[in-house]
Amino acid sequence: xxxxxxxxKAVSNATAFGSIxxxxxxxFIKKLTASGSGTLSFVDGASGVVLDDTYKEYxxxxxNIHPAxxxxxxxxxxxxxxxxxxxxxxxxxxxxxxHNEAGSAANLVYDTGADxxxxxxxxxxxxGIGSDxxxxxxxxxxxxxxxxxxFVKHFICVSNNYVSSNYSQNDFIAGYFNTTTALTRFQxxxxxxxxxxGDICLYGIA
Numbered sequence: 001x002x003x004x005x006x007x008x009k010a011v012s013n014a015t016a017f018g019s020i021x022x023x024x025x026x027x028f029i030k031k032l033t034a035s036g037s038g039t040l041s042f043v044d045g046a047s048g049v050v051l052d053d054t055y056k057e058y059x060x061x062x063x064n065i066h067p068a069x070x071x072x073x074x075x076x077x078x079x080x081x082x083x084x085x086x087x088x089x090x091x092x093x094x095x096x097x098x099h100n101e102a103g104s105a106a107n108l109v110y111d112t113g114a115d116x117x118x119x120x121x122x123x124x125x126x127x128g129i130g131s132d133x134x135x136x137x138x139x140x141x142x143x144x145x146x147x148x149x150x151f152v153k154h155f156i157c158v159s160n161n162y163v164s165s166n167y168s169q170n171d172f173i174a175g176y177f178n179t180t181t182a183l184t185r186f187q188x189x190x191x192x193x194x195x196x197x198g199d200i201c202l203y204g205i206a
Contacts, residue, residue: 026059026203034195036068042202044184051184053147055204060141060186062159062200069193070131071164075122076141076188078153080181087120088183092175096127101166118178122189125157126171130164136198137161139171146183153177 030049032040042060044051051058065074077086094114099106114124129137139159146153157173177183188200 024206026205027055029058029202029204031199031201034065034198034200037195039187039189040195040200041185041187042200049202050204051146051186051202052182055206056145057205058143058146059203059205060143060188060200061203062137062139062141062188063198065129065137065161065198065200066135066196067129067131067190067193068196069190071128072131072193073124073126073128073191074137074159074161074188074195075124075191076157076186077122078143078146078177078183078186080179080184082184084185086122086185086187089118089120089178090116090123090175091118091178092116092123092173094124095172096169098163098167098169100168105167114173116175122187122191123157123173123175124191125159125173126161126163127169128164129161130166131196132162132164135162135164143183143186149180149182151180153179153183 030042034040042049042051078088079086092115094111096111097108111127116123126137129135137159139157141155141157144154145151154176160168160170163169
């Protein structure tokens with residue numbers, strides 16, 4: 001039996017499952033660790049960060065993101081060139097599924113207050129993280145082809161967090177930065193207060 005493999009470079013045939021190689025690999029680029037940090041920023045060409053056409057896909061992973069302020073939301077934005085306003089135009093969607101510890105409340109909702117329609121605000125990735133010692137957020141943000149000078153820049157963010165009111169909440173955010181100019185920097189911050197603790201790692205996908 002012949003198997004066709006598709007990837008971003010070519011189409012190839014294989015006659016056995018064992019002959020199909022990996023479609024791509026993750027290359028670690030940079031890790032930033034928060035400690036009472038107002039912002040965490042990844043800038044192309046600075047401190048070993050790569051956000052250019054070396055890779056067509058970049059992934060940020062967040063681990064144990066803990067806010068200093070109870071109920072604060074974890075957010076992100078991007079910018080171009082040497083600009084530092086972090087106010088690129090975003091159109092996005094925001095879905096959440098949640099369930100509380102008591103088992104008395106659960107739902108799947110579209111959050112109209114967290115999406116953007118050609119907005120320039122920092123994009124929210126949750127509905128608020130608890131600040132108790134055992135509460136945090138984990139997830140990842142994928143940016144597709146940020147260095148393109150032809151297309152808008154799509155993103156997908158999937159995360160889970162311990163909501164301050166004792167809920168487990170899974171959030172799915174997707175959208176695009178409505179610019180054909182290369183994105184060269186990304187910044188993360190809480191909607192209120194500092195990022196008390198947590199790691200953000202950047203990877204390139206071959």
